[in-house]
Amino acid sequence: MTARVTPSGRLLLVEPQFVLRRTVSMLARDMGLADVQEATSPAVAGRLLGERRFDALLVAVDDDGEALELMRRLRAGETPHPADVPIAATAASCDVELALRMRELDVCRLLLKPFKVRGMLEVISALGAPEPLARG
Numbered sequence: 001m002t003a004r005v006t007p008s009g010r011l012l013l014v015e016p017q018f019v020l021r022r023t024v025s026m027l028a029r030d031m032g033l034a035d036v037q038e039a040t041s042p043a044v045a046g047r048l049l050g051e052r053r054f055d056a057l058l059v060a061v062d063d064d065g066e067a068l069e070l071m072r073r074l075r076a077g078e079t080p081h082p083a084d085v086p087i088a089a090t091a092a093s094c095d096v097e098l099a100l101r102m103r104e105l106d107v108c109r110l111l112l113k114p115f116k117v118r119g120m121l122e123v124i125s126a127l128g129a130p131e132p133l134a135r136g
Contacts, residue, residue: 009055009128010035014045014067015090016060024120033124042066049079056127058120061091061098071105088123090115 011034015021018040025036037052039045043066045059057074061067067089077083088109091098102110109123 010037010053011124011127012037012039012045012048012054012057014039014042014057014059014070016040016062020117020120023117024124027117027121028124031121033121034128036124042070046070046073046079049074049081054081054085056086056088056124058088058090058123058127061089068101068105071107075105086127088127090120 011028013021013025013028013036015024015038021038021040025038028034028036034056037048037054039048042059042062045057048054049070057071059067059071071087071089073079074081074085074087075083084106087105087107088111089102089107090111090113092113094102094110094112099110109126111119111123
């Protein structure tokens with residue numbers, strides 16, 4: 001029997017690809033990086049943000065802008081979370097417009113595809129550096 005490490009905080013992982021989402025989620029839990037809640041889309045993530053508190057988010061940027069809208073709502077205080085909750089993102093590519101938008105939304109890390117699972121775990125580890133929020 002292996003000892004399980006206690007995760008440092010609660011992370012909302014918004015990733016549409018099942019295998020990537022599940023692999024990252026399980027590894028992050030097993031490594032004690034975070035207690036990961038999975039969301040298949042920004043719409044599902046929006047519902048979860050209303051139900052639970054998260055210490056950080058890792059969001060896959062989509063082509064239709066739903067992920068950016070979710071981050072905008074969070075930063076604008078339109079969710080029960082503090083507007084300064086740490087956010088990291090993944091994207092297929094990054095042009096000047098997206099880079100400016102990420103800066104405007106105070107996204108602390110942007111991981112570009114293709115990347116290795118290890119890259120996502122490093123981002124999760126970096127997101128876990130702040131003190132976890134009090135649960136209420």
